[in-house]
Amino acid sequence: MQQEFHEIFVKYHEIITLGVYGTAIGLMLIGLYAVLMKKNLVKIVIGLSIMDAGLHLLFIGIGYVQGGTAPIFSPGYEDAGDRMVDPVPQALVLTAIVIGFAVTAVALSLIIRLYKHHHTAKIDQIKSLKW
Amino acid sequence: MEDLGLKIFGAILTTIMAFAVGMTYGGIVRKLTARVQNRFGPPFYQNFLDLVKLQSKKTNVAHGFMGHTAPVWIMVASITVLMFIPILNGNLWFPNLSFHGDLIFILYMMVFGSLGMALGAGQTGNPNSAIGVTRGLSMMVGFEIPFVLALVALMVQYHTTSIQDLMQIQHESGTWLIFSNPFAFLAALFASLGMFRYSPFDIVGAPAELASGPMSEFGGKYLGTMMSGGSIFAFIKLTLYVDLFLGGAGNPDHTGIWATLAGIGVLLIKTFTLYMVPVFYGWVSPRYRTEQAIRYFWGWPTALGIIGLIWAVY
C-alpha cells in the first residue's frame, strides 16, 4: 500500500512540485495585487499576509526532498542524512511565520488607530504626510 | 642751480602767458559772439577788467573750507598741467617740466580742478551749483570716451605716451597727426566741444537756467581766482590739441629769441583756429539736455574714436 502510494507519488512528483511552486508564486502575485491595487487598508494587510504565505510555501516546496524522511537522526536511521528533508527551510519558515504574525498584528493595530483618526480605511485618503 | 632758476622763471612766464592768452581769447569770443548776435559787445579786454573788479572787492563771502579752497584746486590743476604740457617743442624758455608730458597723468590731473571746484560748489549749499556739477560730471563721462579713444589711438600708433615724443614725431616726419589719424582727430575734436562747454553743451553753467551753475555762490577773490584758473585751463586744452594733432609749435633746432617768438605766433594762430570750432558750433546750436549731450558723445564721436583706434592698430 505504502509502496503503491510511493510510486504514484514519484509519478506525479513533477506535477506536484510544479503545482506547489505555481501555487506559491500565484499566492505571492495575488498578494502583490492586493497590496498595490486595493485601497482598503485591511485588504492591503491581507495581501501582505498572502504574499508571505506564498513565500512560505515556496520555502517548504524547495526544501522538500522526494521521499525524504523527517530530519531526525535516531538509532537505526544513521543513513537518514542522505534522504531526509532539508530541515533548514522549515526552521526558517517557522521563524518567518512568527515574524509575519507580528507584522500583521502591528499592522492591524495601526489600522484601527488610523480609522479612528481619519474615519476611513482608504489608503489614498490618508496622506496628510507628503512631499 | 642756474638751470633751476631758469626753469622757475620760465614756469612763471609760461603761466602768465597762458593766463593772458586765455583771458584774451575769452574776451575775443565774447566780442565775436556779440557781433554775430548783432550786439555791440564788450571790448576784448573786458575779461581783464572783470578780473580786476572781482579781485578788488572788499567783501568776500566764504562758504566754508571747501568753498574757500575751491579756487586753489583749480589753480593747482591748471598750473600743474601747464607745467607738464610742452608749449613749444624743445624750447628752454617754456620748460618742459614734464619728463615727457605723460598723457595719462595729464588726463587725470585735468580732473583735479573740476573735482575741487565741484566740492567747493557743493559746500555752498546752492542747489543750482550742485545741479550744475552733476551735469558737468555726467557730461564728462560722455566726452571723455571719444577723447580717450583718440588719445589711446595716438599712443598705440606711435608707441609712446609722451606728448613731447608725439610732437617730435610730427616734427620729424613733417606730417601732422591730424592727417595720419584723421579719425582720432575728429573724435577728439568732437570731445573738445564738450570740453569747452559752449552751446550746445553749456549745460553746466547753463545761463538763465541754473544762474551760473557751480559758480553761483562765488564772488570776489574766489570768482576772480577761478576765472584766472579757467583761462589758463582753456589755453592748456588748446595747446594740448595743437601739440597732439596740429604738429605743435616751435622748432627744437632753432631756439633763439626770434624763433621762439615765431613759435608763439604759430601757436597762437593754431590755438585760435582750433578755438573757433566749438565757438562756431555754439553759435548755431541751441542747448542740449544732459542726456542728449551724453548720448551725442556716445554716438558718432565714439564711433569715430573706435575707427581711429582700429586704424591705429592695423
Added chain:
Amino acid sequence: MNLFFIILLILFSSAILAFISNRIVRGSSGIIAFIGITAASILFFTRLSIGNTYSFTLGGIQMQFGLNSFTYLFAIIVLGLGVLASLYSIQYMKGKERLGYFYFNFVLTILGMVGIIFSQDFITFFIFWEIMTWSSYLIVIYNGYSSSKVGIKYMIFSALGAYAMLTAIVSIKGIYGTFMIKDAIAAGAFNFTDHFYIPILLLIGFAVKAALMPLHVWAPKSYSMSPMSFTAIFSGAMSKMGILGMGLVLTSIYSHASPEVSVYSLILKQVLGWLGGITAVMATIYALIQTDAKKLLAYSSIAQLGYIVVGLSTGTKLGVMAALFLAVVHAIFKGTLFMVAGAVERQAGTTDMTKVSGLIRKMPYTFFAALLSIIALAGVPPLGGFVGKWMLYESLITESNNYFLVIVVFFSSTAAFLYSYRFLFGLFLGQEEKETEHVKEAPLTMVIPMLILALLLIVTGLYPGILFEPIAHGMEYLGYSHVNWDMSVLTNIWGEQTNMSYIFSLIGIVFVVVFIFITLKGYKGTRNVGTKEISTSGEIPLEHENLTYQMDFFKPFERAAAPLYKRSMNKIWNDIGNALEAVFNFTRKIYTGNGQTYALFVIIFLVILLIFKDSLFAN
C-alpha cells in the same frame, strides 16, 4: 610650540574670550578683540620672517604652514586693516546687542584670513577659507532677518565658489597626488594642457570672493548690510583673498603654460580681462544711482575689484604690479570710506544721502579722511590711487595691447567721479539739516584709524616704492624675474616715466602758495557764512528749508545710459534661483504621501533591476 600656531591660537582664544567676556562685562569684547588682533600682529611682524615653514600631519594629510613674500603682502593688508578696524570697532559697536557674537566672528574672520596667508597646502587653505566664509556670513546676518536673504545669497555664492575650489583641490590630489601648493604648481597642475578645468574651477572659487561678474550679486548688500567696522575688513581685506588666489593661479598659468596651449591662456586672459572690465563698468553705473552711501561704496568696491582683476589678467609685470598695488591701496581707501560711512551712521543715525547733508562742519576730520580716500579712489593725482591706475593703463596700452579694454576701464573710472562726488556731496556738503544739528565728530578711537589710513594714502602717493618693495618680492616669488621698482618713479616698458615725488612737490607748492594768497588777500573782508545764506533768486531760504539737491542725483546720466540698466545680473540669478526652486518643488512631489505609491515604486524598481540585472550586475 610653533609660532604659526601661537598666532592662530592667540586669535582663536581672543575670539572665545570676546564671546564670553561680553556676558561678564558688557562691551569688553571689543577691547579684547583689539588686543588679540594687535598682539597677533605684533608677533607676526616682529617674530615671523619670510621663508619660515612648519609641517605637520592632520587627519592623515600632510599640511604646512609657512610665509612667503607673496602672501606677506596680503598679511600686511589683513593685519594692518584688522588692527585699525578693530580699534575703530570698539566705539562704533558700543551699545549694540550681541557684541560677543559679533566679535567672536570678527576675530574668527581675521583668523581665517591669517590662516589662508599661512597655508602652504590646499587643505589648510580651504579650511581657513571656509572659516573665513562662515564667520563672515554670521556677521552679514548680524543686523537681523531683513537681511537674512542677503546672508543666504552670500552663503550660496560663497559655497559655489568654495566647492568649485574644493573640486579642483581634490582633483589635484587625485591627479598629481599632492595637496602642497608649490608641488602642485611644479607638477604642472596649472599648465592648462590637460585637466584644464582645475585652474578654471579654482579661478571661479576666487572670483566669488573677488566679486567678479557674474558672481558678484551677493556683494552689494552683504557689504552694506554688515556693520561698517566689519565691512572695512570685508571689502578691504577679505575680497583680497580672492585676489591672492587669482594671482597665484594666474601667474602659474601664464608662467607654466606650454607654447602649444598658449592660445588657451590667451583666451583666458581676454575672458578674465573683459569680465573684470565689465564688472568695473556695471558696478560703477550701479554705484552712481544709489542713494545709500553704504550701498554706493559696496558697488564701488566691486568696481575697484574689477580693475584689480583686469590688472591680474594681463599677466605682465606692470599689470600684475598694478593689480597688487591697487589691491593694497583699495584696502586702504575702501577701508577708510566704510569707516567714514560707519562714523556718519553712528553720529547722524543714517547713511541715506537723501536724509543727511552738510556734515562737513560737524565732522571735519571724518570729512578729511573721506576726501583723501575719494581722491585716491577716483585715481586723481597725487595720491596712491593714481599710481595704481597709471600702472594699470600703461600696462594695458604698452604691454598687453588690450586697447578696447582700456577704454572700458577708463569709462568706468570716469564714471567713478560721479559717485565719488555723490558720496562726498551727499554726506558732507550741501545745506545743513535741522535734524543733524546735534551731530558731533566721531569719537577719537574712530577718527584715529581713519586718519592713519588717509595719511597712508598720501605716503603711498609720495613714495609708492614702499609698497613696490613687498610687491616686487611677492612677484619674484611668483616667478617673475627682475621686477624693477623705484621709490617714487613709475616707469612703463616704453621707458616713459612719471615721477611721483616731483608731481607731489609741484602740487604741494602751488597749493600752498595759492592757498596762502587766497586766504590772506582781503582777509578782513572775508565774511564766513552758513550754508543757508545763499542767493536763490534773491531770497534767503528759511531755517527749516533744505534746498540741497539730493534726489535723482544723476538722473540725466541714468536716462542716457538706460540700456545698461535694463538687465540686472541680480534679476537673472533670481530667475535661475526661482526656476531651481520650482524644480525642487516639483521633485519632492515624488513623495506623494500615498503608501501604495511607495509600494509601487518598490515593485517598479524591482522589476527594472531584474530586467537589467545582467547588464547592471555583470561580473
Added chain:
Amino acid sequence: MVITPIHYIVVPLLAAFAIPLLVKIHKELPRIIPGLVMFYNIIISIVLMQQVNEFGYVSEVIAGWKAPWGINLIITPFSGFLVSLISFMGFVIWLYQYRFKKVIDVGELKSYGILQMMMITGAIGIIITGDIFNMFVFLEIVAITAISLTSFYRHRDGAEAGFKYLLIGGFSSTLILLAILLLYTQVGTLNMAEISERMHLVPQGMKATILVLFIIGFGIEAEMFPLNGWAPDAYSQAPGPTSAAFAGIVVKAGVYGLIRIIFTLFDIEGAFDFLIIAGLVTMIIAEFSALKQTNLKRMLAYSSIGQMGLVMIAFGIGTKAAVFAALFLMFNHAVIKSLLFMSGSILMYNSKDKTISTLSGMGKKLPFISLLFSLGAFAIVGLPPFSGFWSKLYVLTAAANQEMILLIGAILAVSIVEIVYYFRVVSKMYFAEETEHIAIFKPSINAKIAMGILGAIILIIGLYPDLITGYLHNAADMILDKASYIDFVLNSNAPVQ
C-alpha cells in the same frame, strides 16, 4: 564574568523582557534600566575593541555549534566599530530622553523602554551576526520595533507614518526572505563566510537576481531612492529620541546589511557602480525635496536620506580610501544627525505648528539648544573646522583618486542646496523677529549634557580627526579583506569564546 559578544544581544534583550516585571518594583526603573544597559554595552565595546585590536577578530559560537553549522557572532574592526557607535549613540540617546517628558504614564514608559531595548538588540544583532538568516530575523526585530516607535505618539500622523513604514517594510522582509531562500538553494548554507566562499558556484543570472532582491530588501532600510518613501514620514513623526535613534542606529544597521551583502557575499563589480548611481539619485532627490520643507523634522529627515545617499556613493567607489570615508561619514552622520534631531525636537516642541517659520527668536529663548543646532547644521554641511568637513573631504578625495570629476561636482552642487536650507533655519532662529510668546519647554539638564557631548565630539573630531581615523582605517581594511574574514570564520584557530 568574561565579556563576550553575546552580551551585546542578551543584555538588552533581557532588559526588554525585564522591564515589564521591574516596573512593578519601582515605576522609575524603566527609565533607568536602558541607561544601565547601554552603559554596559559601552563597556563591552571597550573591552572587545581592545581584543579586536589585539587579535584582529573576536568571535563567539552559539550553543557550541561551530560555523558553518551553528550561528556565530563575529566582531571585526568594522562591525566592532559600528556596534560601539550604536552602543554609544544608544547611551547618549538614553541620556537625552531621560526625563524627556516629565509626566508620562507608566504604561507608555514601559512600552517605550521595551521597544527601545528591542530595537537596539536588533540593530546590534544585524551587525555582529555571521548568519544571514539570523540577520534577517534581527532586521525584522528592528523593523517592527521601529514601526511601533514611529507611531508611538497616538496622534493620527504617527499611525500613518507607521503604516507606510510597515507596508514598505513588509516588502523588505519578503524580498530578503526570498533572496535568502534562493541563495540557500544555490549554496546550501546560511553562514555568510561559507556563502561567500561558495559564491563562485552560483550561475551568473541567479547571482544577479539574488543580489537585486537583497539590494532592494536592504535598500529599503538604508533609505535608497526610490525605496525611501517611508523615511521622511517616519523620521518626522517619531518621538524626538527615536528620530535620533533612527539616524544613529537603525539606518546604520540597514546600511551595514547592504554593505555586508555587496562587499562580503558577492563579488560583482557592477554592484559598486550601481551603488554610486543609486546613492547619487538618492542624495539629489532627497536634498532637493528638503529645500522646500516647512516642517523642521521632515527637513532633517530628507537631509538624513541625502547623507545616506552620500554614504552609498562612498561605498560604491569601493577603494580603501572611499570605504574609509564612508565609515567616517557614517560616524559623522550618526553623531551630527542625532544632535540635530535632538535639538530640533526640542525646538519643535516650542513652536506652535511645528514649522520652520515659527522658529524665529529661538536663539534668544533657547540659546544653548539653538547654538547646538547651529553647530550641527554647520557640521553636517561640511564646513571646517567641524567633523563633517573631514568626511566630505575624504569622500571627495577618494572620488578624485578615481577621477570621478562629475561625481564630485554633483556631490558639491547638492551640498549647496544643503547649505541653503540649513542656513535658512539658522538665520531664522537667530535673526528673525520674535513671533508671539509661547510657553517655553526647557530641556532638562541631562538632555543638555547629552547634546553637549555630541557637540563636543563634533568639535574635537573636527579639530583633530586623527582620534578615530585609526579605527576607521582598520575597519576599512577589514571590509575589503574578504579572504581573511572567510578564513577566520571557517578555519579559525584564534581564541574562540
